[in-house]
Amino acid sequence: MPPAPPLIDRHTHLEGSLDPHWVRWEAERRCLALPASLETLWSGTAVPFEGFIEAFLFGAALLDSRESVREAALAVARRTRLAGGTGFDLWVSPHFLVVHRGQITLDAFWRGLEEGLAEAASWGLRSCVVVDAVNHFGPKHGQAVLDLVLPALPPFVKGFSTGGLEGSPFRAWAPVFDRARSAGMHIAAHAGENGPGSNVREAVLEGGVARIVHGIRADTATFELLAELRIPVDICPSSNRVLAADVAPHPLPLMLSAGVRCALGTDDPGLIPCDLVTEAAAAQAMGLDEAALATLGRNGVEDAWCMDSGVEAAGSSR
Numbered sequence: 001m002p003p004a005p006p007l008i009d010r011h012t013h014l015e016g017s018l019d020p021h022w023v024r025w026e027a028e029r030r031c032l033a034l035p036a037s038l039e040t041l042w043s044g045t046a047v048p049f050e051g052f053i054e055a056f057l058f059g060a061a062l063l064d065s066r067e068s069v070r071e072a073a074l075a076v077a078r079r080t081r082l083a084g085g086t087g088f089d090l091w092v093s094p095h096f097l098v099v100h101r102g103q104i105t106l107d108a109f110w111r112g113l114e115e116g117l118a119e120a121a122s123w124g125l126r127s128c129v130v131v132d133a134v135n136h137f138g139p140k141h142g143q144a145v146l147d148l149v150l151p152a153l154p155p156f157v158k159g160f161s162t163g164g165l166e167g168s169p170f171r172a173w174a175p176v177f178d179r180a181r182s183a184g185m186h187i188a189a190h191a192g193e194n195g196p197g198s199n200v201r202e203a204v205l206e207g208g209v210a211r212i213v214h215g216i217r218a219d220t221a222t223f224e225l226l227a228e229l230r231i232p233v234d235i236c237p238s239s240n241r242v243l244a245a246d247v248a249p250h251p252l253p254l255m256l257s258a259g260v261r262c263a264l265g266t267d268d269p270g271l272i273p274c275d276l277v278t279e280a281a282a283a284q285a286m287g288l289d290e291a292a293l294a295t296l297g298r299n300g301v302e303d304a305w306c307m308d309s310g311v312e313a314a315g316s317s318r
């Protein structure tokens with residue numbers, strides 16, 4: 001019997017969650033050829049990491065207006081709702097779109113998000129936003145991200161995170177994390193995904209990170225540390241299968257038995273097709289029993305940032 005999917009999508013990226021039909025339609029409207037890597041990913045086939053980045057950037061380039069950002073937020077909301085979910089923690093990259101690409105103003109970006117999330121709330125979905133900085137661009141870039149967003153941080157932004165390649169040491173990010181924390185943001189980091197497992201320990205102990213995304217390359221001692229410190233870890237089986245295929249078997253069962261507060265997320269479901277239903281099934285296929293699956297679901301709600309102070313549900317149609 002398929003397991004009940006978790007209620008909260010604990011980790012999904014705005015730019016990686018676009019509706020494939022919308023992307024196809026937009027590409028056609030703009031006379032753009034879809035990259036082959038995107039079609040390959042959509043067919044469920046893995047591509048090299050560069051191909052994934054190419055596909056991710058193609059979608060991100062379409063987010064150049066308030067309307068398109070609103071549509072992107074709604075794609076997340078629709079996917080969550082269709083899978084039976086009730087909320088999501090949404091990672092977004094405003095600095096990349098506003099400054100690096102210069103394709104949208106910060107105001108239009110926030111307004112598009114606000115409109116999409118408000119509509120999601122009217123369907124009964126809770127949500128919050130986590131601002132993502134690019135790890136391999138270094139801590140100076142992290143400060144620039146904060147320079148951009150802190151002067152007028154919308155109330156739905158609850159966290160700050162690093163993503164991308166784990167190219168610069170987390171101890172060097174500590175001042176950036178401190179500044180974001182002082183501004184009232186929760187701190188997360190993609191760690192132990194494309195970098196060594198030791199990054200997870202460093203992110204927590206030297207970076208002061210309060211939540212880990214992936215963490216799958218960490219060793220047993222680090223899992224025990226995460227459990228002891230009650231650090232939540234977002235696990236995205238479909239994404240890991242494509243982007244961290246060499247990590248096998250997946251350590252989720254080991255993490256849960258060590259007491260790590262793991263929960264499920266979809267990461268980039270617009271590129272690597274998945275939703276909360278497929279992720280729960282993938283977790284079950286790793287050999288998790290009913291109790292372990294229930295723990296995943298419970299952690300997903302208890303540690304979700306959208307649950308403590310996200311955009312409040314304005315009503316429920318469920």
Ligand SMILES: [Zn+2]
Nearest residue numbers: 013190213267
């Ligand atoms: Zn991610």
